[in-house]
Amino acid sequence: MKTIGERIIFLREKQRMSQKELATRLQITAASLSRYENNIHEPKSDILIRLAQILDTNTDFILGLDPNYNTKSQQQSFNILTPEEEQMLKHYRQLNFIDQIKVQERIATLLDQETS
DSSP states (O other), rough: SSHHHHHHHHHHTTOOHHHHHHHHHSSHHHHHHHHHHHHSSSSOHHHHHHHHHHTOOOHHHHHSSSOOOOOHHHHHHHHHHHHHHHHHHHHHHOOOOOHHHHHHHHHHHHHHHHHH
């Protein structure tokens, strides 16, 4: 995909969204969206941001700066801890070094059991 338009089409189709539906969600006309998809015009920054939000991606992918179109939610799931995970990490950090190693070994054992 070499153009912004191709990437918008790719993402829209990946979401199984019609051009009309995406235009409505962007609060623009279908003709305007068609111009973006056909590379007649480039979306302004506010439209670009809304495109990324609606199509569950990042603006860098749409602009061709990042080849990875991973969704924001996928990226966030790796970067944001749940409250329970934060609590576990807090407890883990309060342990002494030896006990931390024991926790790591126990986790490794549990993971081995799951794959067996």
